[in-house]
Amino acid sequence: MEIIEKAPAKINLGLDALYKRKDGYHELEMIMASVDLADRLLFEELSENKIVIETDSSFLPVDRRNHVYQAAELLKKTFDLTQGVRITIEKRIPVAAGLAGGSSDCAATLRGLNRLWNLDLSLEKLAELGSQIGSDVPYCIHGGTAFVTGRGEKIEFLPSMPQCWVVLVKPRMSVSTSSIFGSLSFNSIQHPDIAGIRQAVETDDYQLMTEKIGNALEGVTIKRYPVIQQIKDRMINYGADAALMSGSGPTVFALCEKKTRAQRIYNGLKGFCDEVYLVRTLK
Numbered sequence: 397m398e399i400i401e402k403a404p405a406k407i408n409l410g411l412d413a414l415y416k417r418k419d420g421y422h423e424l425e426m427i428m429a430s431v432d433l434a435d436r437l438l439f440e441e442l443s444e445n446k447i448v449i450e451t452d453s454s455f456l457p458v459d460r461r462n463h464v465y466q467a468a469e470l471l472k473k474t475f476d477l478t479q480g481v482r483i484t485i486e487k488r489i490p491v492a493a494g495l496a497g498g499s500s501d502c503a504a505t506l507r508g509l510n511r512l513w514n515l516d517l518s519l520e521k522l523a524e525l526g527s528q529i530g531s532d533v534p535y536c537i538h539g540g541t542a543f544v545t546g547r548g549e550k551i552e553f554l555p556s557m558p559q560c561w562v563v564l565v566k567p568r569m570s571v572s573t574s575s576i577f578g579s580l581s582f583n584s585i586q587h588p589d590i591a592g593i594r595q596a597v598e599t600d601d602y603q604l605m606t607e608k609i610g611n612a613l614e615g616v617t618i619k620r621y622p623v624i625q626q627i628k629d630r631m632i633n634y635g636a637d638a639a640l641m642s643g644s645g646p647t648v649f650a651l652c653e654k655k656t657r658a659q660r661i662y663n664g665l666k667g668f669c670d671e672v673y674l675v676r677t678l679k
């Protein structure tokens with residue numbers, strides 16, 4: 397038997413850090429949305445009791461360091477399973493980019509193996525298991541547009557974000573999320589208006605969304621990698637309605653109502669960075 401799962405990328409329309417918790421994580425408030433850029437994972441049963449990962453990406457480890465491996469191992473341990481599996485990852489989402497590519501692959505693995513092995517687990521249960529692997533995994537189990545709080549495990553579903561075009565630009569460097577959170581100072585933090593972003597999504601107000609989107613980690617990552625600010629400025633100069641860094645970076649996204657504008661930004665940035673994508677929001 398073979399199962400295929402899509403693993404979409406996410407962008408943060410809003411990301412706020414409220415305080416550092418006793419467990420070392422930050423208490424967050426985020427508005428997340430899936431976009432139409434996805435990895436594809438294929439799951440095949442193996443007669444031998446082992447987990448084999450194959451991928452077309454040279455950036456991904458295929459051993460226990462890969463969250464996909466950890467997800468399969470966690471299910472096998474938790475439910476005492478002896479089945480083996482080969483997981484093939486077709487990688488399209490940039491790696492270590494702030495687009496939750498690794499978390500989305502991990503979530504797709506939990507969903508895919510739930511089907512392959514007939515475990516009949518609810519998405520809530522899969523999200524609970526996924527939170528042991530990474531903070532963004534519970535959201536990625538569900539996807540869509542959501543208000544996400546706590547460490548990332550509390551999820552409230554929202555209507556789809558206002559439909560538009562999204563240009564994603566990933567500069568060459570990879571960013572470590574923990575090091576960006578580690579450099580966050582609550583003296584200089586700029587808190588975005590999360591309630592305003594939520595209102596924009598709930599009322600399908602594209603204009604308000606472009607005015608409100610914001611990310612408390614952006615200043616920290618820009619200080620380390622000024623090219624992110626340059627990308628934002630170029631996007632605005634080429635006609636973006638708004639531009640923001642996603643997650644802990646370094647990917648920057650531009651929002652555009654008109655496809656011609658988005659295409660202009662795509663063409664303009666293509667010469668500046670290697671990894672540029674023009675995608676739609678996902679309903």
Ligand code: C5P
Nearest residue numbers: 420421422424530531532547573574577
């Ligand atoms: O949970 P995950 O391993 O994906 O998180 C990566 C890092 O991001 C954590 O080690 C932590 O430093 C930081 N983080 C945080 N607060 C969160 C989520 C992540 O400080 N809510």
